[in-house]
Amino acid sequence: EAGVTQFPSHSVIEKGQTVTLRCDPISGHDNLYWYRRVMGKEIKFLLHFVKESKQDESGMPNNRFLAERTGGTYSTLKVQPAELEDSGVYFCASSQGPRSEQFFGPGTRLTVL
Template sequence: EAGVTQFPSHSVIEKGQTVTLRCDPISGHDNLYWYRRVMGKEIKFLLHFVKESKQDESGMPNNRFLAERTGGTYSTLKVQPAELEDSGVYFCASSLGGTDTQYFGPGTRLTVL
């Protein structure tokens, strides 16, 4: 069974540009999460989808970040416009139920220059 996949694996953009990250969860997993790790620090929660609905978006840093999960399958995270401090590794995770183990993707490394 395929795990959580993320695309792209790396992205380098200029400050002010737009970037869209994609996450494909494990098939059948209703719960999808986005996290971010900045500069070797802690992994920070961004938001949690249950199917297509945002269950918890308390970790979203500001309105430059927009997450969607249309149809309740894959999810996208758009950063517009990107700032230098947005650089980091963005992880997506999925779980079958809300209390089940979260399986993480390999992450997308975003560098904003």
């Protein structure tokens, strides 16, 4: 069974540009989470989807970030326009139920120059 996959693995963009990160959860997992780790700091929760609905988006830093999960399958996280402080590693995780183990993708390293 395929694990959680994320694309791209690494993205380098200029300040002011737009970037879209994609996450494909494990098939059948209704719950999908986005987290971010800024260099050297704690991993921070961004948001939680249950199927296509946003269950909790309390961690989204500002309105430059837009997450979608159309059809309840893969999810995208768009940053527009990107700022220097958005640099970090963006992790996606999925789980069957909300209390089940969260399985993580390898992360997308975003560098904003």
